[in-house]
Amino acid sequence: MxxxxxxxxxxxxxxxxxxxxxxxxxxWDLHEHLPGNVxxxxxxxxPDGHDLKLVFVPVRAGKTPANRLYLxxxxxxxxxxxxxxxxxxxxxEAGASTTPWVAMVDPxxxxxxxxxxxxx
Numbered sequence: 001m002x003x004x005x006x007x008x009x010x011x012x013x014x015x016x017x018x019x020x021x022x023x024x025x026x027x028w029d030l031h032e033h034l035p036g037n038v039x040x041x042x043x044x045x046x047p048d049g050h051d052l053k054l055v056f057v058p059v060r061a062g063k064t065p066a067n068r069l070y071l072x073x074x075x076x077x078x079x080x081x082x083x084x085x086x087x088x089x090x091x092x093e094a095g096a097s098t099t100p101w102v103a104m105v106d107p108x109x110x111x112x113x114x115x116x117x118x119x120x
Contacts, residue, residue: 007040007053010071010110011063015039015056017089018108022054024088025073056108071112078102078116085114 012018019039023030028041033055042053054071073081082092082102090112093103101113 004050005052006050007055009055009057010108011059012056012106012108012110013059014108015058018106018110019054019056021085021089021106021108022056022071025085059109071110072101072115073112078114081114 010018016039019030019041022028023041026041026043028043029045031040031042031045031047032038033040033047038055038057040047040053040055042049042051044051073085082104085104086092089107090104093105093111101115104112104114106112
């Protein structure tokens with residue numbers, strides 16, 4: 001039997017802002033792990049549950065977020081989703097693209113792409 005993936009840890013320049021952004025983006029409740037007030041979110045909100053959790057931690061001193069992992073929410077109406085995420089604090093990456101997705105950055109510096117439809 002393989003291991004169960006239950007957490008993705010996101011290094012962020014502003015963990016609270018990034019956690020709030022993703023909580024609102026995905027519609028998942030925001031929680032904090034004590035001690036340390038480490039923000040996290042999951043679909044169930046159960047800290048002991050086996051569903052996937054996103055955990056937000058500060059970037060280590062002298063480092064910038066590596067951005068080797070992209071979180072890719074999927075929206076039905078691309079312009080509306082971009083507008084919604086912009087209102088939540090995301091910014092669009094500069095530069096023209098010929099891809100079907102739009103690259104953005106969350107308030108904590110993590111890159112994401114918005115997909116108009118599922119790409120299989």
